[in-house]
Amino acid sequence: MVNFDFKNTTRIIFGKGAVENAGPVIKDYKGSKVLLHFGGGSIKKSGLYDRVKKSLASAGLEVVELGGVVPNPRLSLIKEGIKICREKNLDFILAVGGGSVIDSAKGIGVGAVYDGDVWDFYTDKASPKKTLPVATILTLPAAGSESSYSSVVTNEDGALKRPLDNDVIYPVFSILDPENTYSLPPYQTACGISDMLVHVIERYFTRELNVELTDRLCEATMKTIIANAPKVLAKPDDYDARAEIMWSGSVAHCNLLNTGRIGDWASHMIEHELSAVNDVAHGAGLAVLVPNWMKYNYKHDPQRFVQFAVRVFNIEENFHNPEETILNGIQALRNFFTSIGMPAALKEIGIGEEYFQKIAEKTKKFDPKKGTVGNFNPLTNNDIVEILRLSK
Amino acid sequence: MVNFDFKNTTRIIFGKGAVENAGPVIKDYKGSKVLLHFGGGSIKKSGLYDRVKKSLASAGLEVVELGGVVPNPRLSLIKEGIKICREKNLDFILAVGGGSVIDSAKGIGVGAVYDGDVWDFYTDKASPKKTLPVATILTLPAAGSESSYSSVVTNEDGALKRPLDNDVIYPVFSILDPENTYSLPPYQTACGISDMLVHVIERYFTRELNVELTDRLCEATMKTIIANAPKVLAKPDDYDARAEIMWSGSVAHCNLLNTGRIGDWASHMIEHELSAVNDVAHGAGLAVLVPNWMKYNYKHDPQRFVQFAVRVFNIEENFHNPEETILNGIQALRNFFTSIGMPAALKEIGIGEEYFQKIAEKTKKFDPKKGTVGNFNPLTNNDIVEILRLSK
Numbered sequence: 001m002v003n004f005d006f007k008n009t010t011r012i013i014f015g016k017g018a019v020e021n022a023g024p025v026i027k028d029y030k031g032s033k034v035l036l037h038f039g040g041g042s043i044k045k046s047g048l049y050d051r052v053k054k055s056l057a058s059a060g061l062e063v064v065e066l067g068g069v070v071p072n073p074r075l076s077l078i079k080e081g082i083k084i085c086r087e088k089n090l091d092f093i094l095a096v097g098g099g100s101v102i103d104s105a106k107g108i109g110v111g112a113v114y115d116g117d118v119w120d121f122y123t124d125k126a127s128p129k130k131t132l133p134v135a136t137i138l139t140l141p142a143a144g145s146e147s148s149y150s151s152v153v154t155n156e157d158g159a160l161k162r163p164l165d166n167d168v169i170y171p172v173f174s175i176l177d178p179e180n181t182y183s184l185p186p187y188q189t190a191c192g193i194s195d196m197l198v199h200v201i202e203r204y205f206t207r208e209l210n211v212e213l214t215d216r217l218c219e220a221t222m223k224t225i226i227a228n229a230p231k232v233l234a235k236p237d238d239y240d241a242r243a244e245i246m247w248s249g250s251v252a253h254c255n256l257l258n259t260g261r262i263g264d265w266a267s268h269m270i271e272h273e274l275s276a277v278n279d280v281a282h283g284a285g286l287a288v289l290v291p292n293w294m295k296y297n298y299k300h301d302p303q304r305f306v307q308f309a310v311r312v313f314n315i316e317e318n319f320h321n322p323e324e325t326i327l328n329g330i331q332a333l334r335n336f337f338t339s340i341g342m343p344a345a346l347k348e349i350g351i352g353e354e355y356f357q358k359i360a361e362k363t364k365k366f367d368p369k370k371g372t373v374g375n376f377n378p379l380t381n382n383d384i385v386e387i388l389r390l391s392k
Numbered sequence: 393m394v395n396f397d398f399k400n401t402t403r404i405i406f407g408k409g410a411v412e413n414a415g416p417v418i419k420d421y422k423g424s425k426v427l428l429h430f431g432g433g434s435i436k437k438s439g440l441y442d443r444v445k446k447s448l449a450s451a452g453l454e455v456v457e458l459g460g461v462v463p464n465p466r467l468s469l470i471k472e473g474i475k476i477c478r479e480k481n482l483d484f485i486l487a488v489g490g491g492s493v494i495d496s497a498k499g500i501g502v503g504a505v506y507d508g509d510v511w512d513f514y515t516d517k518a519s520p521k522k523t524l525p526v527a528t529i530l531t532l533p534a535a536g537s538e539s540s541y542s543s544v545v546t547n548e549d550g551a552l553k554r555p556l557d558n559d560v561i562y563p564v565f566s567i568l569d570p571e572n573t574y575s576l577p578p579y580q581t582a583c584g585i586s587d588m589l590v591h592v593i594e595r596y597f598t599r600e601l602n603v604e605l606t607d608r609l610c611e612a613t614m615k616t617i618i619a620n621a622p623k624v625l626a627k628p629d630d631y632d633a634r635a636e637i638m639w640s641g642s643v644a645h646c647n648l649l650n651t652g653r654i655g656d657w658a659s660h661m662i663e664h665e666l667s668a669v670n671d672v673a674h675g676a677g678l679a680v681l682v683p684n685w686m687k688y689n690y691k692h693d694p695q696r697f698v699q700f701a702v703r704v705f706n707i708e709e710n711f712h713n714p715e716e717t718i719l720n721g722i723q724a725l726r727n728f729f730t731s732i733g734m735p736a737a738l739k740e741i742g743i744g745e746e747y748f749q750k751i752a753e754k755t756k757k758f759d760p761k762k763g764t765v766g767n768f769n770p771l772t773n774n775d776i777v778e779i780l781r782l783s784k
Contacts, residue, residue, distance in 0.1 A: 001635045003407025007565075008400070014651070015395025173399075210632035212619065213640050216612030224605040240602035243393045247652065248605050256648070259406070260639065 001210050001260035008254050010147035011173040014247065016239075018177045019051050019137060022094065023059030029133060029172055031092030033062040035085055037105045038096045039069040043139065046183045052096055052137060064088055069097065072275050072282075073104035075155045078118060081108035085132060095136045095171075098192070099143025099152075099282075102136050106151035106169045109134045122153055122162040129168065136174040141181060141246040142192030142283060144199055144253020146174035154276060161272040162364065176250065178242035186233055190340040191283030193229045196249040197222060198286040203263040204308065205294075205376045207301060211261040218257050219311045224248050226312070229340050265366075266374025267293045270384055273359045280349045287342035288349065291334045292390035298326050300377045305329060346392050353392060360384035393602050393652035400646050402539035403565040406639065408631075410569045411443050411529060414486065415451030421525060421564055423484030425454040427477055429497045430488045431461040435531065438575045444488055444529060456480050461489065464667050464674075465496035467511060467547045473500035474510060477524060487528045487563075490584070491535025491544075491674075494528050498543035498561045501526045514545055514554040521560065528566040533573060533638040534584030534675060536591055536645020538566035546668060553664040554756065568642065570634035578625055582732040583675030585621045588641040589614060590678040595655040596700065597686075597768045599693060603653040610649050611703045616640050618704070621732050657758075658766025659685045662776055665751045672741045679734035680741065683726045684782040690718050692769045697721060738784050745784060752776035 013021055026034060034056060043049040056063050066081050084090065085108060095105035109131035111118030120126040138146045145151065149170050154161045181189070204218045225248045231241035251257070271285040298305040306322050309315040309329020313336075318324045334344060343349050351359075360381040365373050372378035379387070405413055418426060426448060435441040448455050458473050476482065477500060487497035501523035503510030512518040530538045537543070541562050546553045573581070596610045617640045623633035643649070663677040690697040698714050701707040701721020705728075710716045726736060735741050743751075752773040757765050764770035771779070 001407075001632060001639075003410065005403070005405050007403035011397070011399035012651075013397050015393075018395065210635070212636050213613065213616040213643065216616055217609055217643075220608030220612040221605065224608055227604065240393060243602070243652070244604050247393075251605065251609075251648070256643070259404075260635070 002208060002262060004259045006255060006259050007167070008147060008170065008256070010170045012147060012176060012250065013173060014176045016177060016179060018175045019048065019180070020055050022052055022135075022137060022175060023055035023057070023061055025173060026056070026061060026092055026094065026135060027059045029092070029135070031061065031133065033088065033090045033092065034064070035081060035090045035093045035108065036063050036065045036096065037069065037081065037093060037101055037108065038067045039098070039101050040067070042183070043096055046180070048096065048137070048139065048180055052094070056094075064090060069101045069104045071100050072154045072161060072279055073100040073107070075107075075119060075153055078104055078107035078111060078153060082111040082118060085112035091132065093132055093134045095134060096139065098138070098140030099145040102138075102143070102145040102171070103151040103153060105134045105136070106131070106145070106164075107153050108132070110169060119155060121164045121166070122155070128164075128166050131168050133172045134169070136171050137180070138174055138176050138246070139180050140184060140188060140192050141249035142195040144196060144249055146171060146176065147250045147254045149255070152272065159276045160362070161276045163272075174250075176246050178239055178246050181242050181246060182237045184236070186236075187341060188281070189232055189236070190229070190342055191281040192249065193225060193245060193340060194283035194287045194337060194342050196252045197225050198267065198283075198290055199252040200225075200257060201290060202265050202268060203258040203261065205264045205304065206261040207376055208261040214257055214259055214261055215307070221248055221252050221257065222312045225252070226336055229336070233340060262375050264374045264376040266376070266379050269363050269373045270359065270387070272364070273362045274349070274351060276362070277355055277359065278350055280351070284343050284349060287337040288344060288346055288391050289387065291330050291337070292387050294330045294333070295390060296383070296387050297377045298330075302326060346388065353389070356385045356388040359388060394600060394654060396651045398647060398651050399559070400539060400562065400648070402562045404539060404568060404642065405565060406568045408569060408571055410567045411440065411572070412447050414444055414527075414529060414567060415447035415449070415453055417565060418448070418453060418484055418486065418527060419451045421484070421527070423453065423525065425456070425480065425482045426484045426486050427473060427482045427500065428455050428457045428486050428488065429461065429473065429493055429500065430459045431490070431493050432459070434575070435488055438572070440488065440529070440531065440572055444486070448486070456482060461493045461496045463492050464546045464553060464671055465492040465499070467499075467545055470496055470499035470503060470510060470545060474503040477504035483524065485524055485526045487526060488531065490530070490532030491537040494530075494535070494537040494563070495543040495545060497526050497528070498523070498537070498556075499545050500524070502561060511547060513556045513558070514547070520556075520558050523560050525564045526561070528563050529572070530566055530568050530638070531572050532576060532580060532584050533641035534587040536588060536641055538563060538568065539642045539646045541647070544664065551668045552754070553668045555664075566642075568638050570631055570638050573634050573638060574629045576628070578628075579733060580673070581624055581628070582621070582734055583673040584641065585617060585637060585732060586675035586679045586729060586734050588644045589617050590659065590675075590682055591644040592617075592649060593682060594657050594660060595650040595653065597656045597696065598653040599768055600653040606649055606651055606653055607699070613640055613644050613649065614704045617644070618728055621728070625732060654767050656766045656768040658768070658771050661755050661765045662751065662779070664756070665754045666741070666743060668754070669747055669751065670742055672743070676735050676741060679729040680736060680738055680783050681779065683722050683729070684779050686722045686725070687782060688775070688779050689769045690722075694718060738780065745781070748777045748780040751780060
């Protein structure tokens with residue numbers, strides 16, 4: 001187990017009717033002039049927009065709206081938000097939506113109180129020291145951004161998608177009402193499930209030994225996601241299953257699950273560049289890549305992949321042939337993704353071999369000197385291209 | 393799943409050498425005049441005291457010492473601590489020790505900034521609104537107090553042991569170095585393991601259905617504790633096993649494991665009164681009680697007890713005879729406690745039948761009107777006496 005420094009300061013207000021708390025709780029946190037940040041029309045169609053506005057009004061809060069966040073949120077809108085916050089002296093940001101809206105809000109939060117260019121934070125040129133407080137009302141369980149210290153933003157200038165990880169950007173609170181997810185289309189629900197499952201998988205595949213508690217917590221979360229995914233797809237208003245998925249998505253990414261271990265994250269980094277090519281949903285891109293990342297890498301610690309197969313997918317272990325067990329485990333993961341409607345090949349999401357080299361080059365490297373990404377088995381550009389070939 | 397409002401603001405600094413952070417980190421949190429609170433001589437013997445003093449001195453902090461905390465910490469020492477903090481204008485409390493020291497520090501923290509009697513907070517006469525910041529250096533993994541909102545204190549006047557649960561009293565940070573637990577005597581190690589395991593069991597036995605994620609997180613934590621307990625007892629300086637136990641103790645009680653569910657807690661409430669009778673170690677008292685609490689109550693939701701047996705102790709399920717599976721699970725728990733040296737009967741800890749009625753009467757009731765304690769199956773005084781009889 002490696003040393004760690006862990007905290008997660010986000011407060012979670014979870015359950016039916018939790019939205020009605022938004023206004024009063026923002027007031028508790030001394031907010032008075034609020035940027036209401038959201039995406040397209042879905043929250044208006046579902047009635048959530050009206051409920052939120054009502055709650056904010058009931059608490060006597062001043063509200064300025066900024067909608068228009070798109071998947072893979074854009075730097076340009078963040079800059080617009082920063083400008084609004086400064087001009088109108090706003091003191092609180094409420095993000096209503098999924099990971100893209102929340103990530104965008106986090107960018108606005110740190111940018112509004114920073115003299116330089118907010119893109120500095122996403123390119124390691126500067127580190128944010130403070131932020132306007134950001135709260136969220138989650139509508140799409142997926143990214144885990146509602147209780148994470150991460151924000152991923154796309155700079156249209158160069159189609160670069162870059163993450164910022166910093167303790168400063170934990171939301172102060174997040175409201176999770178599973179009923180707000182009933183109206184999600186099946187494909188979006190499934191992409192979210194894929195994303196949260198892979199958040200655990202990225203943490204699970206570590207080279208650290210002696211990480212038993214976090215192994216088991218990871219397995220607990222993966223099993224719960226896998227068991228409840230078919231339920232929410234079969235019955236979109238199954239409150240209990242929606243609640244399991246929603247809470248699993250936060251737990252998956254709240255960083256408890258990687259205490260004492262160093263996760264991999266290569267698949268996420270590569271996927272960011274798939275999405276930058278053609279705006280494919282993050283979860284769909286991950287579903288294509290991850291089983292192939294596993295096939296390409298399992299030889300670096302086969303027993304960890306046996307454990308995954310046995311404990312997560314209840315594969316009967318072949319004690320004389322670990323490889324059989326491993327491949328059955330990887331196939332079970334592939335079958336799971338397929339069962340929830342995720343693509344299994346890059347061609348299904350419109351990414352041909354002509355992009356592979358460019359994607360490999362653009363993938364942000366953890367170790368720029370060696371030019372590698374990922375910790376389980378640090379991948380070179382050639383490795384990335386090989387994984388993309390397995391995925392075509 | 394029931395609605396919940398969850399946060400845990402304690403920062404965990406975990407690993408080898410983490411103690412050296414104490415001084416600098418207290419300074420980061422704007423502490424300057426520190427009450428150093430501890431128990432007896434064990435931290436002096438182990439050298440921890442000197443390391444802590446050195447770290448505090450290196451950061452230029454002023455230090456006032458208050459040792460002498462005993463197991464089942466006393467109200468009188470808390471009052472002394474409050475007096476010292478006020479007289480010397482202290483602005484930070486550092487607790488070095490186990491749950492008793494930390495609980496005592498929490499009492500001093502809320503009492504020092506309160507005009508009334510600190511006992512008000514433990515008797516529901518008042519609710520703390522603020523505290524002096526409290527940090528901890530944990531030496532005994534057990535109570536989970538290092539990242540909990542709880543403090544349990546004994547008022548010598550009447551031998552009343554009472555808990556305070558309040559968000560205000562989360563420690564700001566806690567330093568967990570598994571090496572600091574190498575020198576714990578086996579019995580204390582085992583009592584701590586019993587305590588943390590029962591913290592999960594109290595949460596696990598809920599009447600809520602549809603709490604799959606937290607069920608599985610609880611099972612993950614219990615399995616880890618059970619697997620690593622014999623290792624730390626066989627080899628006290630097994631770093632990895634000590635680390636699993638130490639981190640499990642915090643996770644067990646950080647409240648993530650009861651999100652969406654309502655735990656029982658009757659065994660804890662009854663045990664507090666056993667300890668108040670004769671200062672028996674909390675974990676030892678719990679080990680005696682809990683299997684008998686289970687025997688007395690399983691008929692109120694047999695399937696939950698089957699799940700416990702199968703998932704936590706890998707009991708082969710008898711599908712035609714759930715009761716057999718349940719009783720095998722309870723016996724496995726009893727065997728586990730015995731294997732780590734815990735007592736199995738009240739007579740072993742010097743509590744005879746003559747105390748049963750009084751213990752039942754003194755147990756703090758959740759529902760004073762009905763006179764019941766516990767949520768899984770609310771227990772009357774008669775129920776408590778029956779469980780004590782099963783335990784004699």
